[in-house]
Amino acid sequence: MTTDTPTALPMPQLNAPAPAFDAPTTHGQRKLSDYAGKWLILFSHPADFTPVCTTEFIAFAKLQPEFEARNCALLGLSIDSHYSHIAWMRNIKEKFGVEITFPIIADLSMKVAQAYGMIQPGASDTSAVRATFIIDPQGNLRAMLYYPMVTGRQIDEILRLLIALQTAQEHQCAMPENWRPGDAVIVPPPATPEAAEARASEGYNTVDWYFSTRAL
Template identity: 85%
Template sequence: MTDTIQAPQMPQLNAPAPSFDAPSTHGQQTLDAYKGQWLILFSHPADFTPVCTTEFIAFAKKQDDFAARNTALLGLSIDSHYSHIAWMLNIKEKFGTEIKFPIIADLSMTVARDYGMIQPGASDTSAVRATFIIDPQGVLRAMVYYPMVAGRSIDEIHRLLVALQTADENKCAMPENWKPGDAVIVPTPATPEAALARADEGYNTVDWYFSTRQL
C-alpha cells in the first residue's frame, strides 16, 4: 500500500479569508482586527535567509505606500517569536532598515496550513513565498505563490493592490500591467442589444467586447 500525498488546503478567491489568532512580534494578531482596512498577509520560508531578507527590506521600504492605501502588512513564518525579533534587529543593524510591521510566529503551522502556504512539492517544513490580499470585509481578493528560490516583486504586489482598489471604486477591469493613469477596461455588454449599442456610448471601442476609458 503506497502513501498518498495530501494536497494542501487552499483558500478561495472572493470568499472569506481563513480566520486566525496567532502570536506575533507586535502581540496577538487576529483577522478580525484588520476589518475596515486592506491587509497584505505574506509568508516566507525562514528567518535569517538571504532571499527573505531582501523581501522584508523591500516591504519595509514600501510600507508607507501601502499605508497610504489603507493597507496593513503582516508577515509570517514557522520560526519562533524570538527568532523573528532577533532577525528584525539584525536587519536594522546590518542593512539599516527597520521592520515595523508584525511577523506571526506560526510554530504550530496552523495559519500556514489554512492558507495553503505549506506546499509538499516545495517544502513540508516551511512556508513558501505566498502573498494574500484581503479586503476590508475580510474577503480574500488575490493570492500569489512564488517558489523558494525566487523573491517576490513588492512593487508588483502594490500595483495589484492599487488595481483591485481602483476596480472596486470604478466598476471596471484592468488590462495587462495597468498602472494609475492608464485606460481601464469597460465591462463587456451582457446582451446582443447592449453589444450593438456599445459603439455609440463614447468609449474607445475596438469591438463590441473590447472598450476602454480613462478614469
Template identity: 75%
Template sequence: MENTEKQVIGMPRLNEPAPAFNAPTTDGVKTLEDYKGKWLVLFSHPADFTPVCTTEFMAFAKMAPEFNKRNCELLGLSIDSHHSHIAWMRNIKEKFGVEIPFPIIADLKMEVAQAYGMIHPGAADTSAVRATFMIDPNGILRAMVYYPMSNGRSIPEFLRLLDALQTSDEHGVATPEGWMPGDKVIVPPAATAEAAEERMNSGDYDCVDFYYCTKQL
C-alpha cells in the first residue's frame, strides 16, 4: 500500500505546473524554463535501438515542422546515455534516411522519468513506458497519454490534440470526438434558464438541446 501511495503522489496532474527538470540532452542541458512561451511535447520511449520506438521517432521527426508551426517544440527521453542516443540518431539517418531534429534527454538517473511517472514497475523496472505530455506556454501540464511497451503511438493524434487545445484556449470552447480544424466546436452550456431559452431561439448556434450547441468558428 505504501508503494502505491508513493506512485500516486509522484504522478503529475493535469492543469497543474509540470514538474521542473534540468536535464542533459543531445543538444546540451535543457530545462522546462527553456520552453516558456512555447508549447512542449515531452515524450518517453523504453529504449534506443528498438523497432517500435524507431517508428515513433521517425514519425515525430517527419511531423516536427507541423508542431513547430504551432509554436510547439518536441523533446524525447529514455533511460539511455548520450552516446546511445547519438548512435541511434545516426543509425536512423543512415538506415532510414530520417534526421531527428529534436533533442533527447539522457535520463540515466531516472530523475525526469520518476518526476513524470514514466516508470511503471508492472511494465519494466528500469525502462520508461511510452508516455506523452503536452505542456502549455505557461508550463502547465494540459494532457498526458500512456501507451504500453508493445504498441506505438499515433503521432497525428498528438498534433490533432494540440490543435484542439489551442482552439479551446483561444475561443473558450470545447471540441467533440475526432474534431479536426474547420469542424464545428461546442460552446459552453447555458448557465441560466433564460440564457438557455435565448440560445435555443438564436440563429447563432446549431442546438440539439440547450446543453449541446455547436458553432462554426
C-alpha cells in the first residue's frame, strides 16, 4: 500500500529574486516589474470584511505617507474578487473614515499566494495567511513575516524594519535589537585574527573584538 506524499508548497527565499507576478488589482493590472527602482511591501490578508484585517488596513493606510517618504509602495492581496475589494474599501471609508488608496491584488487564482507561500494548509487551504514581504528596488526579497489568522500585525514594526534595512544597506552595518533611527549601529565583526587584534584601536565603541558599535 502506498500513500501520496503531499506536494511541498513553494517558498520564497531571502536575498533572492522575489517571485514575479502579473495580477489584477483595484488599480488595474500590476506586475512586480512595475515597482523596479522602489521598495515594495506586499502583504496578504485572509479575507475582505473581516475585523482583524480591517484594523491592519486602517493602520497601513495611516502610515502610507511614511512608507512613501521612504520610496516604498504598498500592495495588498487576498483571495477575493476586485469587486469585493472595492466594496470593502468603500465600507472602511464610510464606517471608519479612512480611505484605502493603495492597490489590492484580487488573487482568485491563488497564483500569487502560492508563489509567495501565503497558503499555509495548517491554517487554511483557501485563504492567505497574514504574510508580509519587503522587496528591494532590484526586486530581491529582503524580509518575510508570517502571522497567524487570529493575530494582527504591528504596522509600526514593518515600517521600522524597512528603515533598518535601508539604513543597513546604505551604511554597510547591522542593526541591534529594536534599533530605531538615531541609535548606534553594529560594525561588521573582523574576519581575520589580524583585524580582530586591530579592532580596539579603530575608534569604535568596542566591547570585545566581535562586538563594536558606532553612531551614524
